[in-house]
Amino acid sequence: MNASVLRLGHRHSRDKRISTHVALTARAFGASRIVYDGRAVDVKESVDEITSSWGGDFKVEFTEGYRDFINSFEGLKVHLTMYGLPLDDVVADFGLEGDILVVVGGAKVPSDVFELVDYNVAVGNQPHSEVAALAVFLDRIFGGGELDRDFKGRMRIVPQNRGKKVLEG
Amino acid sequence: MNASVLRLGHRHSRDKRISTHVALTARAFGASRIVYDGRAVDVKESVDEITSSWGGDFKVEFTEGYRDFINSFEGLKVHLTMYGLPLDDVVADFGLEGDILVVVGGAKVPSDVFELVDYNVAVGNQPHSEVAALAVFLDRIFGGGELDRDFKGRMRIVPQNRGKKVLEG
Numbered sequence: 025m026n027a028s029v030l031r032l033g034h035r036h037s038r039d040k041r042i043s044t045h046v047a048l049t050a051r052a053f054g055a056s057r058i059v060y061d062g063r064a065v066d067v068k069e070s071v072d073e074i075t076s077s078w079g080g081d082f083k084v085e086f087t088e089g090y091r092d093f094i095n096s097f098e099g100l101k102v103h104l105t106m107y108g109l110p111l112d113d114v115v116a117d118f119g120l121e122g123d124i125l126v127v128v129g130g131a132k133v134p135s136d137v138f139e140l141v142d143y144n145v146a147v148g149n150q151p152h153s154e155v156a157a158l159a160v161f162l163d164r165i166f167g168g169g170e171l172d173r174d175f176k177g178r179m180r181i182v183p184q185n186r187g188k189k190v191l192e193g
Numbered sequence: 194m195n196a197s198v199l200r201l202g203h204r205h206s207r208d209k210r211i212s213t214h215v216a217l218t219a220r221a222f223g224a225s226r227i228v229y230d231g232r233a234v235d236v237k238e239s240v241d242e243i244t245s246s247w248g249g250d251f252k253v254e255f256t257e258g259y260r261d262f263i264n265s266f267e268g269l270k271v272h273l274t275m276y277g278l279p280l281d282d283v284v285a286d287f288g289l290e291g292d293i294l295v296v297v298g299g300a301k302v303p304s305d306v307f308e309l310v311d312y313n314v315a316v317g318n319q320p321h322s323e324v325a326a327l328a329v330f331l332d333r334i335f336g337g338g339e340l341d342r343d344f345k346g347r348m349r350i351v352p353q354n355r356g357k358k359v360l361e362g
Contacts, residue, residue: 041211045322052321074320107350107357112337138355148340149350151243152221153214156328159321163329168281171317181276181318186307188276 025165026123027055028097029158032090032137033130034062045155046128047071047084053162054170055126057083061090079177090127094140099123101141104157105133108144115164117143126161128154194334195292196224197266198327201259201306202299203231214324215297216240216253222331223339224295226252230259248346259296263309268292270310273326274302277313284314284333295330297323 029050034043043060044067050058051071060067068084075082087093094101099122118124127141138144147157162170182189198219203212212229213236219227220240229236237253244251256262263270268291287293296310307313316326331339351358 042214045211045214045324048319048321049325052317052319053325078319107353107359109352109354111340135356138357144354146350146352148221149352150217150221150247150344152217153324153328155214155322155324156218156222159325159328160332163332171280175319181315183278183315183318184276185278185313187304188307190276 025120027162027165028123028125029055029058030061030090030093030125030127031058032061032127032133034060034064034067039130040067042130042155043067044070046158048074049155049159050162051075051080051082053159054166054173055082055162057085059085059087059093061087061093077177077179079175091136091140094125094127094137097123097125099125100143101125101127102143102145103127103137103141104147104154104161105129105138105144106146106149106151108146110149111145111147111161111164114143114145118165124165126158128158130154194289196331196334197292197294198224198227199230199259199262199294199296200227201230201296201302203229203233203236208299209235211299211324212236213239215327217243218324218328219331220244220249220251222328223335223342224251224331226254228254228256228262230256230262246346246348248344260305260309263294263296263306266292266294268294269312270294270296271312271314272296272306272310273316273323273330274298274307274313275315275318275320277315279318280314280316280330280333283312287334293334295327297327299323
């Protein structure tokens with residue numbers, strides 16, 4: 025399964041940190057790219073730097089129109105929202121192959137987004153965080169295997185119970 | 194299992210939104226309280242409002258000293274860090290009963306935190322987000338059951354595939 029993330033509602037200065045968390049979460053949990061509705065240029069710079077150090081080929085892209093982007097996407101389209109169907113009731117329907125678009129909003133998502141996708145899915149029907157929702161959603165569709173992936177980066181962590189061990193080069 | 198979250202490194206204005214996401218994630222994924230190292234008063238106000246509307250008895254508390262707090266906590270102490278042991282290698286050791294303290298940092302975590310806890314655990318050895326790490330960690334220790342929990346709130350969502358249905362009262 026190849027996952028793209030579409031991040032709606034990025035409003036420059038206020039959202040930079042959350043938008044960066046969304047992107048790094050997409051990358052670490054196995055998505056191949058994130059697409060911002062709007063020009064999140066500084067977010068792209070931060071995330072590209074991480075990818076250059078830590079590996080993989082995660083892409084940060086922009087679109088100027090989420091409607092056209094969602095409509096032209098070929099594959100399964102899922103919007104994460106606290107109002108949707110419980111994740112564990114529908115995740116088995118998604119299958120393990122093909123392309124999936126995961127749409128995550130900020131506070132205000134235009135109402136047509138609910139109509140443009142195939143599924144509106146809730147990672148719990150409680151208010152929390154698009155970062156948390158995206159992480160748990162990707163973890164479910166990739167079955168946890170994404171956490172063991174080798175990113176083949178210039179920098180690599182050697183896991184241990186105390187301290188920090190990083191290999192470079 | 195009863196989970197408390199300790200959030201380190203909250204620096205007022207810059208971190209308010211991320212700190213709020215951490216707290217709402219702790220609540221939605223089954224923790225019983227979050228403790229801030231520092232006086233995150235405005236975060237507490239936002240989160241208490243959510244709890245008042247959406248239910249449960251999640252608590253937001255403050256401590257002025259993370260060392261004493263961690264030392265005096267009775268139960269299993271786990272720090273989430275990209276440098277730690279892979280989650281899926283250790284989660285089975287944690288058992289299903291008792292109290293657990295989950296320590297999450299921001300960018301800079303004092304080095305003694307690694308020594309004060311029983312386990313340093315990585316939710317993937319890649320840089321991402323403390324919000325994502327906390328969500329997936331809690332989801333693992335609660336086995337996904339936390340997403341079905343009834344918070345018995347004044348406001349409740351009726352899950353559906355299109356639109357928003359909220360019951361109040």
